[in-house]
Amino acid sequence: MKYQRDPVRIRKVLGDKVQFIQGDMAVAYGGLVAGVSFFGGYPITPASEVAEGMARLLPRVGGTFIQMEDEIGSIAAVIGAAWGGVKAMTATSGPGFSLMMENYGYAIMTETPCVIANVQRTGPSTGQPTLGAQGDMMQVRWGSHGDMEAIALAPSTVQECLDMTIEAINLSERYRHPVCVMTDGEIGHLREKLVIPDEDEIELVERRTPKLPPGEFLPFAPSQIDGSKVPDFAAFGTGYHTYVTGLTHNEKGFPRTDKQPDHERLVMRIIEKITDDRKRFVNIEEVMMDDAEVAFVTYGASARPARSAVMDARKAGIKAGMLRLKTVWPFPRDEIMAVSKKVERIIVPEMNLGQIYHPIREYTDQACEVVMAPKIGGEMHLPHELAEYLGVRT
Amino acid sequence: MTITIIEDWCKGCELCINRCPTSSLEKSKDLNKKGVYPPRLKEENECNFCRLCELICPDFAITVTQEAGEERVQKQKLILGGVAR
Amino acid sequence: MSEMIDANEIRRKYLRDGMLPTIFCNGCGHGNAIDYTFWAIEELGINMDDVALASGIGCSSRIPGYINADGLHTTHGRALAFATGIKAANPDMHVIVFTGDGDCTGIGGNHFIHAARRNIDMTVILLNNFIYGMTGGQLAPTAPKGSIATTAPYGNIEQPFNISELATALGAAYVARWPIFYPYQPIKSIKEGIQTPGFALIELMSPCPTAYGRRNKLGEIDQLWAWYEQNTILIEDYEKTMRYGTEEEKAAVKEKFLIGIFQKAEKPGFFEAYDRMVKKLMANDDAKWGGGGAE
Numbered sequence: 113m114k115y116q117r118d119p120v121r122i123r124k125v126l127g128d129k130v131q132f133i134q135g136d137m138a139v140a141y142g143g144l145v146a147g148v149s150f151f152g153g154y155p156i157t158p159a160s161e162v163a164e165g166m167a168r169l170l171p172r173v174g175g176t177f178i179q180m181e182d183e184i185g186s187i188a189a190v191i192g193a194a195w196g197g198v199k200a201m202t203a204t205s206g207p208g209f210s211l212m213m214e215n216y217g218y219a220i221m222t223e224t225p226c227v228i229a230n231v232q233r234t235g236p237s238t239g240q241p242t243l244g245a246q247g248d249m250m251q252v253r254w255g256s257h258g259d260m261e262a263i264a265l266a267p268s269t270v271q272e273c274l275d276m277t278i279e280a281i282n283l284s285e286r287y288r289h290p291v292c293v294m295t296d297g298e299i300g301h302l303r304e305k306l307v308i309p310d311e312d313e314i315e316l317v318e319r320r321t322p323k324l325p326p327g328e329f330l331p332f333a334p335s336q337i338d339g340s341k342v343p344d345f346a347a348f349g350t351g352y353h354t355y356v357t358g359l360t361h362n363e364k365g366f367p368r369t370d371k372q373p374d375h376e377r378l379v380m381r382i383i384e385k386i387t388d389d390r391k392r393f394v395n396i397e398e399v400m401m402d403d404a405e406v407a408f409v410t411y412g413a414s415a416r417p418a419r420s421a422v423m424d425a426r427k428a429g430i431k432a433g434m435l436r437l438k439t440v441w442p443f444p445r446d447e448i449m450a451v452s453k454k455v456e457r458i459i460v461p462e463m464n465l466g467q468i469y470h471p472i473r474e475y476t477d478q479a480c481e482v483v484m485a486p487k488i489g490g491e492m493h494l495p496h497e498l499a500e501y502l503g504v505r506t
Numbered sequence: 507m508t509i510t511i512i513e514d515w516c517k518g519c520e521l522c523i524n525r526c527p528t529s530s531l532e533k534s535k536d537l538n539k540k541g542v543y544p545p546r547l548k549e550e551n552e553c554n555f556c557r558l559c560e561l562i563c564p565d566f567a568i569t570v571t572q573e574a575g576e577e578r579v580q581k582q583k584l585i586l587g588g589v590a591r
Numbered sequence: 592m593s594e595m596i597d598a599n600e601i602r603r604k605y606l607r608d609g610m611l612p613t614i615f616c617n618g619c620g621h622g623n624a625i626d627y628t629f630w631a632i633e634e635l636g637i638n639m640d641d642v643a644l645a646s647g648i649g650c651s652s653r654i655p656g657y658i659n660a661d662g663l664h665t666t667h668g669r670a671l672a673f674a675t676g677i678k679a680a681n682p683d684m685h686v687i688v689f690t691g692d693g694d695c696t697g698i699g700g701n702h703f704i705h706a707a708r709r710n711i712d713m714t715v716i717l718l719n720n721f722i723y724g725m726t727g728g729q730l731a732p733t734a735p736k737g738s739i740a741t742t743a744p745y746g747n748i749e750q751p752f753n754i755s756e757l758a759t760a761l762g763a764a765y766v767a768r769w770p771i772f773y774p775y776q777p778i779k780s781i782k783e784g785i786q787t788p789g790f791a792l793i794e795l796m797s798p799c800p801t802a803y804g805r806r807n808k809l810g811e812i813d814q815l816w817a818w819y820e821q822n823t824i825l826i827e828d829y830e831k832t833m834r835y836g837t838e839e840e841k842a843a844v845k846e847k848f849l850i851g852i853f854q855k856a857e858k859p860g861f862f863e864a865y866d867r868m869v870k871k872l873m874a875n876d877d878a879k880w881g882g883g884g885a886e
Contacts, residue, residue, distance in 0.1 A: 150676065178675065195661075350640075517617030518617055
């Protein structure tokens with residue numbers, strides 16, 4: 113039966129407004145609140161709880177959960193469901209995320225709205241399955257083959273796991289592009305206070321459907337409603353007989369693989385529909401940055417100890433601050449450039465050997481010193497470890 | 507009975523010619539864009555409107571049309587199965 | 592004589608204009624699979640607005656491009672997984688998948704096995720031509736022993752898949768295999784497949800003169816088509832021969848491909864059963880976690 117989002121039923125199924133719950137479950141809650149009605153997933157530590165949550169919750173609101181045979185099948189089913197006309201998502205961790213790369217690129221090329229939650233764990237390879245890391249931050253940007261943009265959000269609290277899943281669904285609907293919620297094993301398995309937003313506290317975005325009738329409508333051209341680079345979306349079963357292919361295609365969707373301009377026009381539009389809106393994507397939190405002389409630039413789990421380190425440093429009379437990236441991709445270039453002109457030193461705590469460190473360095477353009485603060489092995493930085501980077505003697 | 511051919515779609519596989527149960531088809535004389543000779547009805551033919559050529563043409567190039575009022579000729583040979591209605 | 596639709600009408604109704612002629616080589620059977628599907632849909636009286644196609648990568652997977660319906664031309668081997676999602680989101684649609692022997696049982700084997708096991712509601716039209724044609728003639732997992740291919744230049748030593756027997760063992764609701772040269776049985780099986788709730792596999796043995804025929808002394812189109820006539824046998828005839836035939840007759844049929852209907856089971860598709868569970872759960876709202884068994 114076709115899914116009809118019923119906010120009253122969703123709230124009843126989710127239970128109390130305030131709960132003490134895991135980040136993974138908050139991702140599942142966020143999906144439901146946002147109107148996701150299809151989840152295809154596959155068990156993987158530390159993301160299985162998202163699938164388990166969806167397996168219990170979705171059928172009770174009229175949605176569909178299916179445990180596919182592998183992660184490739186999971187993202188494939190999600191994309192199929194999106195073309196069937198619904199909001200769809202999946203959740204996985206490093207190894208599964210690597211398996212999803214080809215279809216992640218397919219979703220980008222076919223401009224399919226969908227969300228992937230990546231509960232990152234220590235890699236490479238099987239690594240430390242139960243322990244969190246931030247080692248997939250470049251993979252989400254460059255992991256699939258070819259030229260493309262990425263949209264990736266990085267929650268650092270259980271509340272943000274819910275809020276950012278809703279935002280991810282909205283962004284994927286608005287830009288017709290897969291959006292990744294880059295959480296990790298620490299946030300995923302951490303229990304914290306969660307407040308479920310009421311219906312009037314949230315704004316939901318739906319993909320735009322065509323006004324023109326079939327025959328005149330161009331499924332892969334800039335919108336014929338207002339010229340936006342995000343085409344209007346004709347779901348399957350609405351009489352538009354849309355042809356969708358991962359091959360380079362023209363505005364009608366027909367394969368056009370031999371002419372250079374055809375490819376450039378398509379790929380540039382798919383990229384520019386995001387980069388044109390770079391300003392709108394910027395989503396950062398500033399902590400004591402007004403008079404900061406040294407600052408952390410970080411995201412996700414690493415922002416938690418960094419926040420404590422800033423407090424310790426301030427107590428020790430050091431003018432420290434933190435810039436937290438809530439949206440990591442598209443990269444907030446201008447904001448980083450501005451910080452580099454204000455502070456002497458930028459420190460980049462990451463649970464990897466330096467990944468977002470590189471675009472940060474690139475866009476400081478040597479205006480200030482940029483220092484890596486790596487930590488791997490499945491343990492988060494301790495506040496005092498980070499405070500030392502700020503010059504606090506412990 | 508007439509056979510109309512979409513010239514540019516025919517790729518010259520000649521399956522229609524070889525498999526016509528009453529061998530009523532032959533190669534035409536004029537080359538098409540693909541450099542092959544599309545089929546045509548023989549002068550003398552016993553085409554009985556079985557439309558097998560239409561069905562097994564891999565390229566949708568053949569249309570068998572029955573002139574109005576033409577009585578359908580009884581098939582000599584039975585073809586395996588039949589189009590269930 | 593009842594009113595029979597003519598070929599122009601079929602073309603107008605079902606072909607996607609602007610995309611013809613097809614990219615298929617002359618003598619390739621894939622074009623026929625399209626035509627037979629049109630006739631099956633025409634005879635079932637299905638509205639093309641309710642048809643969703645999916646395909647992977649390969650010659651056969653280009654078929655949705657020529658059909659005037661919603662179509663998802665996906666990644667290699669994954670058509671069945673994509674189709675699962677389409678069906679989940681829009682259960683009223685007839686989901687028809689076009690795939691090849693390499694696409695479906697080579698790289699896509701895992702999805703094929705599970706979609707059949709779960710009896711996901713879709714009609715899979717698998718074009719088996721014993722070769723990876725699109726990429727120039729590499730060995731397919733279905734190629735008979737001794738077949739020559741660009742990656743088996745000295746003859747295939749591998750034991751090939753028997754796709755229809757495999758699907759039958761997996762519990763698919765409907766399984767049939769037909770060669771492509773006679774139109775009526777494939778049309779009938781595609782109709783039955785579409786009408787089957789659950790997983791329906793129609794394996795069409797489709798000749799590939801260019802990549803397979805040429806390298807295996809069957810380069811002449813009609814010679815390759817004739818090879819299929821000589822190397823296939825109806826299941827019923829096979830069983831009769833094995834029971835009553837002489838030793839020579841038995842030996843003669845032993846190597847042949849069985850054609851016909853392998854399985855026709857009445858069982859609910861995955862999403863039909865899932866939908867029943869959803870209705871039950873939503874009926875008693877305060878069902879605690881667990882909410883009782885699915886049945």
